[in-house]
Amino acid sequence: MSRIVGTIRARIPQTIVMSLFLAALIYLAMTTDIRWSSEGATAPPPAATVEAVQNPMSGHEELPSEGRFEQVAETDTLVLRVDPGSGHFMVTDKRSGNLWHSYPNPEHWKDETIGGIWKDHLRSPVMIQTLDFTRHNARPELTNWISANGAIRDYEPIEGGVRLTYAFTDVQVSIPVEIRIRDDYIETKIVNERIQEAKNGLLSVRLFPFFGAEHSVGQDGYLFIPDGSGAIMNFSKSSRNKMNLYKEPIYGPDFAYRTDESSRHMVRMPVFGMKSGDNGFLSIVEGGEEYADIVASPAGVYSLYNWIGTEMRYRSPFEQVTNRHRETSYLAYDEERRFGSDRVVRYYVLTGEQSTYAGMASRYRQYLMEEQGYERIVPEQRSIPLQVSLIGGDREEGLFMDAYVPMTTSSQAMEIVNTLYGMGVERMSINLLGWQKDGFTSFGDVLPVDSRLGGNEGVRHFVDFAHSLGFPVSYGVNYVLNNSGAHGFSSRHSAMRDMSGTIMNFEDWYENDLPMASLRFVERYFDEDLREISKLGFDGVTFGHGYGYGGGLGQWLISDFNTRYGSSRSEAMALQAQFYRQAAERFSTVNASYSAQYVNAYADHIFGMVDDYSYDLFSNRAVPFMQIALHGLLTYSSRYVNDRGEYQEQFLRDLEYGALPSFAFTHEPTHRMNDSYSLRMFSTQYEDWAEKAVQQYQAYNEAQRDLQDRFIVNHRSLANDVFETTYENGTRIVVNYGSAPYAVGTRHVEARGYLIVKGSER
Template sequence: MIRFMKAKRNLTALAVAIVLSCMPVLMVFAGQAPVQAKEDKAAENGSQEASNEGQKPAPGKEEEAKPAAANPNVKEPDFPKESAMQIVADNGRYQLKADPKSGHFIVFSKQSEQVWRSYPDPQYWSSQENSKAWRVHLKSPFMFRFVEFKVRRDLLKESNYYEQSGKISSFERINDGFKITYEMPNLGFVIPVQVRLKDDYVETTVLEEGLKDVKEAQKEEAKPNTKANAKSNAKKDPEARLVSLRLFPFFGAQASDGENGFLLIPDGSGALIDFKKDRANTTSFYNERIYGEDWAYSSGTTFSNRLPVRMPVFGIKDGDKGFVAVAHQGAEYASVLAAPSKSFSQYNWTTVEQIYRFKHFQPSNTRRTAGFYTYSKELTAGDRSVRYYLLEEQPDYARMAGRYRQYLMEEVGYERLPASEEGVRLQLHLLGGDTAKGFLWDSYLPLTTTDEAEEIVRQLHYLGVEDMSVVYLGWQKGGYSKAGGHFPVDRRLGGNGGMKRLADFVRSKGFSLFLDARSYTFNNTGRDGFRGSRDGLRDQGSSVIRFRSWNREDETTFVSPRFMEEVVLRDMQKVKELGVDGLLFGDGIGDILNTDYNERYSLTRTESLELQRRLLQTAQEELGRIQLAEGNVYAGKFAEHWDGLSNDYSYDLFVDRTVPFAQIALHGLVSYSFEYANLSGNYTENYLRGIEYGAEPSFVVTSSPSQELLKSKSLNRYYSTYYKDWLEQIVTQYQLYNDALSEVRTEFITDHRALAKGVMETTYANGHRVVVNYNAYPYSNEGLVVQANDFAVIRGGQ
């Protein structure tokens, strides 16, 4: 399924990054390679380059936008005069001052006298280091991209407020800030914006009400659409339409002169781009969709190879001040951008790009062998807001994560884990069965029956595992690779009766049992009354989205989310009758977020997100407990455990450090684990990283020897699962985790830092500290000794 594709894609990305790290000069040019030419060629040939199979380019490749024609009458604007700005809000701690002539603003701290600007710090301005186009970009209150449907419907153009001779039609103060309306008459765009000051943040919003991108006046002047008048009409109204917008993109932007800062991006667990004066010139930058790609626009395109953005956050540290920003409204229709100094300008900056239209392949025949690329006609709805939480005094990534944790509790609904939940749990996944590929026909491949699963749990408990959470994979009819018609439990594993007995046994030991429910996202069996042509997810070209897993063996179909919801709700009672503790969700329920253009079940990306939340909440209420695999932050609040949480990054060359931002934000709210220890590339580093990041140990095993899995083409990822080969390591690792983390399972992480190269320290709210040494030699400092490839624990009060 999708998770196999992700695993292979991530390994490919890592291999590419390692090779490219030896060729830094070549990487500079790789970041400039446009996707456009590849797509144009596919359209001209009447074929699709990639179909719906999730093939993705190496990190750093972004779609190029053509600069809009420069307006010769526009001179380079000046920065706003801060002394002339009006005070529009004051909450006792901060003042918000605005410039009515541009809409730019500053936030002033009365206590520290620090200033946050909606534009780059003028103190370090250098015209020589910025191109003419970027000198205007940097001073503009917003940048945007648009397409001209009557000129070239697949070509993006990039511009800004000043370049289009924009004007302000209204500026008004409101209770806690101001509203401003920007107009660009040449294009017919009207952009209403609101800026508000709250307790410790400033919120910027592109308002849905009043947003326009249609040039009404020139519609009346257009002549009849004859050949003679075609060129004239195109000039009068090229049908310019807004594709995306970056509002105040350079909020907090800073040059690298002091080299005392970083950009925080939501790549993997979190990644930092340090301010560097001597950074090589490059056009590589970060640009990733929040909550991942939308398969409704995937036909004939390529996806990114970077890790998906699970949390809609970013930030900047600049000396003694900084901020962590959250895409608050409309995150599902946004991307996070970040660029280090010398990539486009002298400044380090990061922002949100609000997306209003999407590029897609529109087939022109029923076989999809011909067609063209275009952008969607409809404008995606909703207000789009970003909150900038202001930080003073040591605004490092741990404080940023701590403030985001507070946001999750106050705004998203996360709750603290019960104080009674002490001790570490072994996350044990058992692989039930699958289909073995035969020469003439397929056969069933039992790998771990319910009786054998009971024996594995019994042995681990006898050897010293005091607490565990068991997840049963491949329990459905036909096994792991079959999707659709899950019940009854496959009789060759023990059937419903065997699963009930297993659930009773696991519960008698004080443990819990969950069933893997990720395969509800797909259907390759036709069961549950599913017909692909009727019930499959459709892209904007109205084609059902089918794909093959990376081994090219089996084709499967994305199920329309509304159809999937009906099936899951129908099966809920059957799950309860088995006596299991809950379900493990993922893929199309909490992980993959798609628009659906199936007229029978149509829903927007926002509606898809709400459907997932609704389904997860229902499952939590009906079953009591659920888990989440990989997944996005909007789904995590319903889960008691987050499986497969990333602890790495995408290996972009401009990234300097990976940090546990996600783990600091989540610890104490939900437990989490990383990739299976027995499938990790570096076993020792994997378990040390888990202890450093406050995770729980995770293994996947089978009762059958590992070579049995080779009979199934769907289980290539699971190359070492025989439980007898791993019994000793599982127990040992569980005990190591328990020794390090048993007292802090429900505690917040308050600090994380490097004590020396390869030596990291994590501090918890109760004073508990864990020091991990990744080096091949001991670390010693002020009486603390940590052996090579080991850890040490300093308990609170010691």
């Protein structure tokens, strides 16, 4: 498995550390209010001199008294009430009458068995983790607003809600928060610039971690987590895994810091949710999501409640090396820098059919269209396009030097496309994968096209040929790695560096280290590259080549501590979105590979969209949340059809999830790539697949040609191994993964088969 590797070296000399420590002690003696401002943020203003409201939650184990809540705001859909003493809130859904609490459902509190500090965790509006920077061997400490002798300060009304500060008296940390309602959602915000710290630095915050938490009492309920395409954790009396929970960073780990190994799918969308009976909510982490983790626990792990929420990170650990040879180190946190930005979470209140995972995904799609600029696609033709990636070549290790392995030349590419077209593929979208000089694993220079494949001129002729048939052609690029020295790149000056200053590399299957290019270095030549690609007649680019090796823009989100070209995680997210936007302004087609949501607004097609989950013990099954949210806004495909282990099952999954068919072809036999540095595929020679590819295309086309721009409005399980996907025009696609036929009205779905039911056939 490829991975990002690197060692750690010390960032600050020991003498400077000691000087800063002594200075901090002197400053501490002069003032009782020490603060560290976040990167790029202004210093917080002095704390308002408002009398603290006595904590009404101490001295007992009860939840807040509903009689203390005051109405502070109302919309056509919601009513917000807040308790000024505990800082908790309640929201009434006027459509259903359901009452949502920022704390666990009080109806079952008497049955809760957990004790100790977790009892206070459940009752607290805020949990925080801090570190005492004045103690050399201090460890992070988790506490909550009740246990830390908390108080409410600066309580005041604002439009749509209230503003207040949660003061953690014992650890001298204050968290300013805004709570408001708008339309059909509740919005909470941690105001970053007004966070106050003293000797204890803030590491993380869980704000209203038990919003909507429910016991399992036989209701139809589950937690929705953004694992893979989406997964649900059904409510049950107790978890099968007593010591585990779901905790994953949105947009994946930041390899510039110490990260925990995880075999789970990366979180690609900043969402989570819960359904309980006929009510539910969808949460969207709308601000600061790049520094947020999704945390979920089924009943029986840390309480009898099912709960899900966010943990906002403000500092992350890194390895501080203690000797020149980098043989020893200790875990450290950056005292001076706190991750900046406000943290905003929305809770969309759902009822009835809208409370299902399909309803949650539909509400997220509405959000994307209304607030993120997404638009419904307009199909160019009635037939769907077959996504065809044509592999150029790669290098392999030779006796004295690397050898080049050509797999498809320009003229051979014409032969492949012409053959498929003549056999009945009415429409194709073509992607060139690994056509740059010296092959796929030569990173840094996207052009020229390797002369052994026909060079720039040969590719120009191929593009013209494809255009004569009406097929667009995109060019695969990788701007994450640079091992060629192109554009003046040097690892020492232009590569990404982690928190300790160590160069960050991607390790290939032969354990070669491939340097990762700083995004601000790439920014210097990115637009010129696009200009040169467009001169060859290409209709677009494919970031990441359409292949899951070496990453691609939109896949990884990593802080960069290069002193010349560095960027924070927030800036890295903005830069990658900027690159996509620049490509969208120049080309008619922008393709992504395995991408995360922060770039998808500019993508026309996503290669390798995940369609499964991580098979945790507490998760029950995958659901197509991502596909429901995006179908009709862009197109997507899963794994290449000719690179699959479970051929028929994946075909059914594509039909169930609305994915387009995709193939990766070569002209030469597949075995010629067996020793290449990166291109390891099951079977790619087009002659072996042409007839099957045409048959597959026709089956996909029959199912989806009238659905390309149609939204998915429902998805459900009809029986074990039988699922139904419903589109807004009434068409239903039923797939049967089982070994026996399944009846749908007067018709049957054959074992390991599918059925298309048009809207007119109801």
